[in-house]
Amino acid sequence: MKYLIPALAGLALAACTAANDTDSAAVDTAEAGFMPDVSEVNIEAHIRFLASDYLNGRDPGTPGYEIAANYVASQMRLLGLEPAGDNGGYFAQVPLHEVRPDAAYNQLTLDGEVFEHGTGAYISSNPSVLEAEITGELVFVGHGVSAANRGHDDYADLDVDGKIVVVLGGVPENVFEGLSEERAHHNSGTTKRNVAAAHGAIGMISVTSWTPEQLTGFTNGFGSRPAVRLTSATGPSGYDSVTASANVSAELGARLFEDAEMSLEDVRAAMSAEEPSYPRFELPHTVTLRQRTLSEPFDSPNVVGMIRGTDPAVADEYLVLTAHLDHIGSVTENMRAGGSCNTTDDSDEICNGAVDNASGISIMLETARTFLAQGAPRRSVLFVALTAEEKGLLGSEHFARNPTVPAEQMVANVNLDMPVIVYDFADVIAFGSNHSNLGPIATRAAARMDIAVSEDPLPEQSLFVRSDHYNFVREGVPSLFLMTGFSSPDPRWDEGEGFMGFLTTHYHRQTDQLDGELEVLFEQGAKFANINYLIAREIADSDVRPAWNDDSFFGNLFGGDAE
Template sequence: MRFFPSLSCCVVLSLLSLRPSLAQSGSISAEAQTVAKTVRPEAIRAAMRFLSDDALEGRKPGTRGFALAANYMQTQLEALGLQPAGENNTYRQAVPLRRWQVREKASFLAFDSKDNEKILLYGKQFILNPNPDHANSDVTAPVIFVGYGVSAPELNYDDYAGIDVKGKIVAYVNGAPSTFPSNQRAFYSSAKAEIAAAHGAVGVLSFSLPTDLRNRIETAAPRARQGIYRWLDKRGKPQRTFPALKGSASLSDSAARLLFTNAGTSFSDAVSAALKNRSQSFPLNMSAHLHTQTDMVEDVAGQNVVAVLPGTDPVLKNEYIVYVAHLDHLGIGRPVKGDSIYNGAHDNASGVAINLETARLFASLPKAPRRSILFVGVTGEEMGLLGSDYFASNPTVPKEKIVANLCLDMPFFFHPLLDIVPYGAQHSSLGHETEVAAAFVGVQISPDPIPEQTVFMRSDHFSFVRQGIPALFIKSGSQTGNPNLDGTKLNLDWRATIYHSPQDDMNQPFDFNAAAKHVQLQFLIGYLTAQADSRPTWNKDDFFGTKFGPARVVK
C-alpha cells in the first residue's frame, strides 16, 4: 500500500486547528497538543511488520517466537526511558499456564429416554469440554431446558424463574436476548456456565440456533480438540473454572433436536420463543450421561511485559493508568492456502504497535503526567484472556491503585477513521475523556454495529472490568467516506475470511493514517485521565459498576 506521511500530518494539523476551544475545555494542555501532532504512522507499520514476521512463528506463548516479541516490546519501552514494573525489578511477570484436553476414546455422551439410550458421535454431534477440576468425571441427570440460560433480573429477564435445576443438567441456546444492551448481551452470552453453577446445575449442554452459523460443531471441533488453557494460582489450582459442573458439552443441531424428542414443547417452538426473546424453562423428559476423561497435556511458562512511566504528582503518582495489548497469537497451525504461520498482524501486532507509539508520545512530554502510566504486553489472550486476567488478579502494582484500563486489540484500520465504537465508555466517567479526545482528533462516536459478535467480552479490558476497574476498548466504526464501501460488511467479511488465519499478515490494505488516529485517541484519553483531580468512577447504577466495582461507583 502506498503511504504519504506528509499528507497524514497535514490532515491531523487541520483537524487540530478546527477544535482549539474544545481541546482547551477538555484540559488538553498545549504540550499534549504538540506531542499528539508528532505521531508516526510509519513507526506503527514498522513495529507491526517485525511482530508479524514469519521469523516470530505466530508468537504462541511458550515459544521462541513469543520470547522474541516480548524482548522487542521490552527493549522498545526501555529505550523510551520507561522503568521496569514487573516482578523483582524486571520488565517481566511470570504467568503459569496449563493445558487440558479431552481423551476422546475414553469419553462419551448419551441421551437416555425411558428404555432407549442414544450414544452420540464425538465431533459430529457433540464436543466435550475438558474438566480441569476432575480428571475422570461422570454425571447422569435429567435435562432441563432453560432458554438462553440467562438470569438477568435487572433487565426483567430470567430463564431460571420458577424452576429448580439443582442436581440437574441444563440445556441452553448460545447467545443472549437481542433486546439486551450490547455490552450486557456480551456479558450474558459468556456467563452461562457461571449462572448454571450458581443455580445448582451439575452439567451443561449448549447449542446454537439454526440461524446461527458461527458456532457450528463442524467449525468449532478442530479448535476445541486443541484443549483449553487456564492460569494457575500459587497453589497450582486452575482459575476461572466451575468445579460443581461435572460435565459440559456443545451439541450439533441434530443432537439438539434429539433432546426435545419427549418434551412437551417442540424444538421449533422453543427456538421461536428464543428468537422472540422470551424467557422459558421446562423439563425435556430426557436424561443425559456425560463421561469425560481429561488429561493434563502441558505446562506453559507464560510472561507479561510490564513497564512504567512514573507520574509527577507527589500523591497521584501512586495511581496507575494501565495500557494493555496482547502480544500472543496462534503460532503455527493447520495450513491454509499453503501457509501455516498464523502471523497475527492485525490480531494483535497492531495493538502492540499502537501502544508502543502511544508510549513514545507520553515519553516525549516535557513533564510526565500526574499519574503513572503502565504499559503491559500480555500473554495468552488467544487462550482466553489469561495473561490479562492473571495481571488484573495479581498486579505488580497495588490493585486498588489501578484507576483505569485502556485496551487495544484489532482496532480495524482498513479504511479512514471517521468514527469509533468506544466499548465501555458508556459505563464510566471515561466517557467524558473519550468524547473530548474524539472531538479533538475529528472522529464521531457510534454505537456497536455488530452486537451479535459480543465484542465487549472478547478482549483484555474485560479482565480489568472483572476487578472493578473502569476500562475502555476502542474499535473503528463503520463510516468509510466511500458510499460504495460498507464498513460493517468489510468488518464481518474480514472476520469470516481472514481472522485467525495465516492470511492475517502484512499483505493487507492497512490504513496507517487511521492507525495514527488510534494512537492519538489512546494518548489523549490516557493523558486527560492522568491529569484529572479525581480518579475515574463507574456511572451511577451502571450494570458493570454495580456487579464488579461497588466501591468505585458514583453515589
C-alpha cells in the same frame, strides 16, 4: 521474506535512536494544550519487526512469541519504563495448558445406556478439574440465563443443587432486544457456567441442533484439536464445581425430554413463538458424565512496564493500557482449536498479524514514548502487552485477576486491539464510552484531532465483550476499547468499506502482512496513537477518578459488591 532483514534492522535502530532523543527532550510536566506528534517511522519500525516471517505468527508457547515478548521488553527498557512484571522484571508469566478430551475415556450414560464420546455426545474438556465422574438428576433451565435487572431468571424457584442442568443455546431474544452487549454477556459459555455453578449445579448439558452425524464430524475434526486454557492457578472458576459438561445432538437431546411435562419440540416452539414463554422443569432421567482432560502445561508471558506517577495523592492509582501481542501462528504449526489461520495462499503458511495486532502494540509503545517526552503523569500508567488473546482473552483474564499492582488501585483500562489502519479514518469507535465517565474523555481527545466518536456500527457483533478490556470490566474496572470507525474522507473507504474490506479479505489470513496486497498506512497508525495518547493523558492527570455511570449494566454488575 528474508529481504526484510536490512529494513528491520534499520527501522529498529531508528526507533532506538528516537527513544534516546525522547529521553533528552523530556519535560517535567505536560504542556497545556500540547498536541502529540507520534512518528509514523516508529510505528512502521515496530510493525515490521513484529509482523516479520521470523516470528512465525507469534503463537503463544512458540519461539516466535518469545522473540516478540523480548522485543517489547527491550523497547520498554530503551524507553525507560520501569519493569512491573514478576520478580522485578518485565515478564509476568501466564500459566496455560493445551487441553483436549480423552476420547477413549469420556462418555455419557443416560438411564443406563452408554453414549461414547462423539456418538451423540461431545464431552468437553475441563481445564481446572482434569478428571471427574458425576451422576445427577436433570433439570431443564431454559437458556440458563439469570438477568435480574431485566426481570428474567431461568433458575427462579428451581432446585439444581447437586444436579445436572440442561440448557438450550442463546438467550431469550425478547428480553435482550436492542441490548447487544448484555445479550453477549449472558450468552457466553463462561457466564452460563458460572451461573450454573452459583446455583449448585455439578454438570451441564447443552442441547444442540446437530444431527448425530454432524456431532461426530465435529468430534473427529475441530473438536479433536487441543485448546489453550488457563490453569486453575489463575483462580476459582465455574469449572471447579461444574466439573463435567457435554454438548449433545438434537436426537439425544429429545430423549432427555421423554416422559417430561413437555417435549423438546414443544419447548423450542414455546420459546420461539411470537409471544414466547420460557418453560423450566425437572426431567425424569438420571445421567452420568465421565470426563478426563489431557493436559500439556506451558507458560507464556505478558510484558509489563510502568511510568510511575508524580502526584503523591494519586500516584498509587494505575491506568492500565493494554494491547495483545500474540497472533495465530502458521498453518502447519497451529493445530490448536480457536484462532485458526484461514488458508488463502498455499505458498504462504504464516499469519503475520500486522494489523491484528502488531499495530496495537506499536501504538501502545509510542504512547509510552509520548508520555515520557511530555513528562510523567500524575497517576501511574501500566503498559501491558498481553498473551493468548486469540485463545480466549486468557492473558488479560490472568492479569486482571492477578495483577502485578494492587487490584483495587487499577482505576481504568484503555485497550488497543486491531486498529484497522489500512484507510484514512475520520472517526473512531470508543466501546464502553457509554458505561463510564471515560466516554467524554474519549470524545474530547478525538475532537482535538478533528476526529469524531461514533456509535457502534456493528452492534450484532458484540465487540465490547470480545476483546481484552472485557476481563478488566469483569473485575470492576471502567474500560475503553478504541477502534477505527467507518467514516473516511476518501469515498473508496467511506461507509465501512475500509474496515469491512479488511475483515472480509485479510482478517486472520496470511495477507495481514506488510509488502503484499494489503497496504498498511503508518501515518494512520500515528494519528490513532495521538488520539490514544490524549485519552490516556487526560485519565492519568484528571482530578476525577474514573467511575461507572449510574445506569451502566456492567458497572452495576461488576463495579460494586455484586458478581
